[in-house]
Amino acid sequence: MDLRELKFRGTQVAYYVVCQRKLWLFTKGISFEKESEYVQLGKLLDEISFSREKGEEFAYEPVSIDFFSTGEGLVVHEIKHSSALEQAHILQVKYYIYYLKTKGIKVSHGIIHYPKQKKLLKVEFDEKDEELINEVVRKMDEVVRKEIPPKVINKPYCKKCAYWEYCYG
Amino acid sequence: MAEIYYITTNGTLRRDENTIMFESGEIKKKIPIENTSELFIVAEVSTNTKFLSLLSQNGIIAHFFNYYGYYIGSFYPREGNPSGHVLIKQVEHYLDKEKRLYLAKTFVLGSIINSEKLYQIDASEHLEKLKQASNVQEVMQVEGSFRKLCYKALEELTGWEFETRTKRPPQNPLNALISFGNSLVYAKVLGEIYHTPLNSTVSYLHEPSEKRHSLCLDVAEVFKPILTEGLILELIRSGTITENDFLEETEYCYLNLDGRRKFLRAFDNLLKSTVYYPKLKRKVSIRTLIRLELYKLVKHLTENEPYIPLNYHSLKK
Numbered sequence: 001m002d003l004r005e006l007k008f009r010g011t012q013v014a015y016y017v018v019c020q021r022k023l024w025l026f027t028k029g030i031s032f033e034k035e036s037e038y039v040q041l042g043k044l045l046d047e048i049s050f051s052r053e054k055g056e057e058f059a060y061e062p063v064s065i066d067f068f069s070t071g072e073g074l075v076v077h078e079i080k081h082s083s084a085l086e087q088a089h090i091l092q093v094k095y096y097i098y099y100l101k102t103k104g105i106k107v108s109h110g111i112i113h114y115p116k117q118k119k120l121l122k123v124e125f126d127e128k129d130e131e132l133i134n135e136v137v138r139k140m141d142e143v144v145r146k147e148i149p150p151k152v153i154n155k156p157y158c159k160k161c162a163y164w165e166y167c168y169g
Numbered sequence: 170m171a172e173i174y175y176i177t178t179n180g181t182l183r184r185d186e187n188t189i190m191f192e193s194g195e196i197k198k199k200i201p202i203e204n205t206s207e208l209f210i211v212a213e214v215s216t217n218t219k220f221l222s223l224l225s226q227n228g229i230i231a232h233f234f235n236y237y238g239y240y241i242g243s244f245y246p247r248e249g250n251p252s253g254h255v256l257i258k259q260v261e262h263y264l265d266k267e268k269r270l271y272l273a274k275t276f277v278l279g280s281i282i283n284s285e286k287l288y289q290i291d292a293s294e295h296l297e298k299l300k301q302a303s304n305v306q307e308v309m310q311v312e313g314s315f316r317k318l319c320y321k322a323l324e325e326l327t328g329w330e331f332e333t334r335t336k337r338p339p340q341n342p343l344n345a346l347i348s349f350g351n352s353l354v355y356a357k358v359l360g361e362i363y364h365t366p367l368n369s370t371v372s373y374l375h376e377p378s379e380k381r382h383s384l385c386l387d388v389a390e391v392f393k394p395i396l397t398e399g400l401i402l403e404l405i406r407s408g409t410i411t412e413n414d415f416l417e418e419t420e421y422c423y424l425n426l427d428g429r430r431k432f433l434r435a436f437d438n439l440l441k442s443t444v445y446y447p448k449l450k451r452k453v454s455i456r457t458l459i460r461l462e463l464y465k466l467v468k469h470l471t472e473n474e475p476y477i478p479l480n481y482h483s484l485k486k
Contacts, residue, residue, distance in 0.1 A: 029252025030366045030467065034228070142470075148472050169449055169461040 006099050008140060009062050013095040016140050017088035022163055024149040025138065034136075036162030042081045049115050050080050063099050072135045073106035076123075079113045083121070084157065088114075090123055091136065098133045171206035173360075173440070175433045177426065182216040184223040186291040202227050207360045209353070211238060211429055230363055232356040237338070237416075237423045240352035243359055243382075245369075252366035258470040259371040261442065266304075272373035272387070272469075272476065273305045277312045279391030279478025284315070286482040287394055287402070288322035308374065312390070320347075323398060325406045338421035343401070345415060345422045349429070350397030351389065353436055358392065360384040361459045365467060388462060391478050395455070400435055409435065 025031070033039045046066065053067045069075045075094045080089050086144040093110035100107050110123035143150065152158070152167045160166075176182070180193030189200040189208075200208075202223065208231040224231055225246040233241040262268040263403045277299055285292040297313045316334075324331040325344065331343045339345040359382050362369045372383035380386060404410040414428025424432060443452040446461070453461070462479055469476035 028254040028471070029250070030255060030471070031250055031252075032364075034250070035364060035403070165449065165461060166464045169446070169464055 005085060006102060006137065007062055008095070008137065010064065010092045010096055012140065013136065014085070014088040014092040016136060016143070017091050018157070019155070019161070019163075020143045021098055021150040021152060021167065022161065024144055024146060025163065026167075027144040028149075029123070030166075032162040032166055038081070038160055039162050041118075045081055045115065046079055049113070050077070063095050063096055071108045073108035074100065075108055076110040077113060078102070078110065079115065081116060083112075083114050083117060083119060086121065090121070091132075093123045094125055094129050095133055095136070097123070101130075141166055170454070171204050173207045173209060173437060174200050174205055175209045175211060176214060176436065177211050177430050177433065179213045180215075182210070182214050182220050184219045187223070189220070189223065191290055199374075202229070205229055207233065207357075209356065209433065210234065211433065215478065222249055228363070230360050231395070232360070234352070237421075238429050239423075240316040242396050243356060245359070245363065245382075250366045251368070252299050255467060255471060256368045256371070259368055262470055263371055263373060263377070269373050270302075270305060270308070273308045274299055274302065275476055275478050276374045276387045276390045279480075280394060282478070283391060283394040283481045284319050284398070287399055288319055288326070289321055290318055291411060294467040305374065312374075314404055319394075319398065323402065326402060329405065332462070338418070339423070341422050342412060342415045342417070345424055346401045346404075346410070346432070347397060349432060350400060351393055353433075354389045354396045355382075356384050357396070357440070357456075358388045358459060361463055362388075364460065364465045367463060367467060388459070390465070391462060392459060395481050396436065396439060400432070400439055404432065404435055434484075440442060442486075444481075444486055 012023055012026065015026060026033075050067055053069065063075055066079045067077045069077065076093060078089060078093050078096070083089075089112050093112060097107045097110055107125065109125065112121040112123060113119075114121070158164055158167065176191060178196070180191055180196070183190050185199065188202050189205065191200060191214075193197045205227070207229060208224075208418045210231055211234040213236055221231075221244055224244060228249065230246065231244040233243065235241050247354075259378055262272060276297065278296070281292050281295060281299070292315065295311055295318075299308065299311045302311060320331050320334065320343075327343065327397070329343050330341055332341065334347070335344045336348060336382045339348045359369060362382070362384065367384065369382040369384045371377055372379075372387045374390065375383045375386040377383050410428055410431055414425055416423045416425045416433065440456045441454055443454050444458070445451070446458070458479060458481075465474075465476050468474040
């Protein structure tokens with residue numbers, strides 16, 4: 001396994017699922033997250049949820065995992081505001097698990113918390129997922145290497161995106 | 170969107186826990202940091218590093234103006250949203266003569282289309298000259314000669330004397346208003362650039378060496394007819410600003426405190442006022458229009474989507 005491939009942040013993996021244009025723009029430093037109310041809400045939720053469980057973040061790593069617990073191995077936890085983009089969150093957590101595995105850490109599974117909806121989602125990881133992540137990372141590389149960004153995608157959820165005014169204005 | 174705060178009373182600005190404290194004699198006023206995006210300090214204040222680091226932590230820009238309302242400069246917190254990719258593209262569009270000329274022309278085009286309705290001037294001759302211009306200097310000349318027409322119209326519409334443009338110092342009320350208004354627009358554009366990946370020092374119409382944040386001068390061309398001249402016309406016609414709002418000597422003329430406050434209030438109201446923006450299918454504030462203009466510029470640089478300047482008067486109020 002070539003470790004250089006895992007240079008992406010978790011959010012970038014989620015962006016890949018949600019919108020490849022957003023992935024491209026974000027990777028090029030064209031970012032509007034600081035402006036968005038939804039992003040600020042998410043940040044606040046992250047700050048106030050599970051404050052007891054949270055340890056120190058690991059520095060110098062591209063990934064920043066919300067918090068861990070231990071079971072049969074390490075359990076990776078991710079906190080999200082709404083389950084509307086569940087598929088993206090699942091892939092993000094799978095990416096975290098894979099990332100830790102490449103570092104030789106035994107991971108049991110992942111859990112996505114939707115505190116506002118009082119909902120939990122267990123994320124399993126198997127061998128097929130390894131192939132899946134490899135494929136995703138390869139495709140992400142293709143996207144970010146493009147000379148110009150992918151076109152706007154015109155999805156209903158665009159209206160809640162921090163990039164909405166940028167893409168459609 | 171968070172608010173712009175205007176400080177027009179001399180006093181002290183300091184950090185009080187995690188908020189901004191303004192003190193002046195008996196007055197003690199807290200300004201909530203979470204709801205602040207920008208400060209326009211149009212008065213003499215003393216402050217300290219602690220205050221500036223509070224601004225920096227919260228990504229707040231402070232624009233300073235001196236006793237006469239003359240723009241001194243801005244406290245621009247360390248990097249807003251820098252992007253190496255966008256910077257490279259900005260520079261590429263400066264170095265390539267054709268690309269630079271295109272952008273220089275569009276900024277002037279924006280200035281002309283937003284002025285001609287305001288003053289009811291026929292700009293066709295100038296637009297033709299603009300099209301023909303083969304270098305940035307010629308573009309500047311077109312802008313200069315068109316602006317003269319505008320100022321003449323401003324003189325006629327207000328009945329106030331203008332003569333010729335005088336800057337340092339302005340020598341009559343109209344000149345004083347234009348100077349004050351333009352410096353606010355310039356600072357406001359800078360305040361919006363901070364929230365985009367654009368580098369404010371690389372410009373096209375103006376030489377990048379001309380001023381530190383010369384891209385603001387370029388983009389301000391599009392907005393000066395709306396936020397300076399449109400506002401001046403409105404303030405004078407409505408009788409809000411009169412000859413009494415100026416400090417006038419033989420050598421210079423400035424807005425006095427009352428005049429400055431009236432102008433700032435109207436400026437802020439105008440920034441907050443909304444127009445229907447068809448592309449987004451909703452109303453946006455004038456302030457957002459500045460941001461959208463910058464976004465269009467980013468898209469021009471990075472996505473080959475030609476920048477077409479805002480046509481303000483085509484938008485419905």
